[in-house]
Amino acid sequence: MAKEQGRQIVAQNKKARHDYLIEDTFEAGMVLQGTEVKSLRMGRASLVDGFVDIERDEAWLHGVHIPEYTQGTWTNHAARRKRKLLLHRSEIEKIERRASEKGLTVIPLALYFLNGRAKVEIALGKGKKTWDKRHALAERQAVREKDQALGRRLKGMDD
Template sequence: MAKETGRKLVAQNKKARHDYHIEDTFEAGIVLTGTEVKSLRAGRASLVDGFGDVENGEIWLLQVHIPEYTQGTWTNHATRRKRKLLLHRQEIARIERRTSEKGLTIIPLSLYFKDGRAKVEIALARGKKTYDKRHAIAERDATREAERDLGRRLKGIH
């Protein structure tokens, strides 16, 4: 079988950019069992409730849902188990220092295969307040309306 190349997206946490201010992003490898890999290759995963935690100089990914592999037997995995992330020691130290600050947390942004290896993009993020979310929505709607008006004007429709 030929070796995989490129990037194949499995899951994305679209709500994360709405709920958090993203301060820094990292690409990490993820330790998985065989049935988890097969389930991911089938394109099944959810990052919605996921978050990261630093324990004893290691970063763990918690509450990420990878459903059981349908053809799996008794070797199947637990769907929301704790999964270890693979990062360089300097990156782990930097993340640990930054998360000790008040308000910063580790959240997964996307889960994908890169050259056949499972990777997760994690971010150091600060939670948004509700008024920040309303402001972002209003700003997005205003730019969309301005672009729509400009398009109408260019087409000659008033």
């Protein structure tokens, strides 16, 4: 059987980039059971309620929903169990220090397979206020309108 190459995304937390100002990202491995891996390979997971907690110098992923494997037997996993993240000690210390000092939250952004191994991209994020979200949407809309006007002008169309 050929080895898997590249990055295959299983789930993304699109709402996280809307709700948080992302300051720093990390890639972490996960300790998973066999049925969890099979469920992920089927492309089934949700990161919406997920967060990372540091307990006794270990990083844990809470609230991520990986549904039970349909062909699993009594060895099936719990859908929302906490999962250990595999990070270097220096990365865990850095995350813990910055999260406690600045009041940042550690959230999962994406769940994917990298060369056959399950990985999760986590980020230190600061919660946005409502007006920040509206401001970001207005900026995106302005850029979109500017690009459309430029495209029309290059094609020789009138505004």
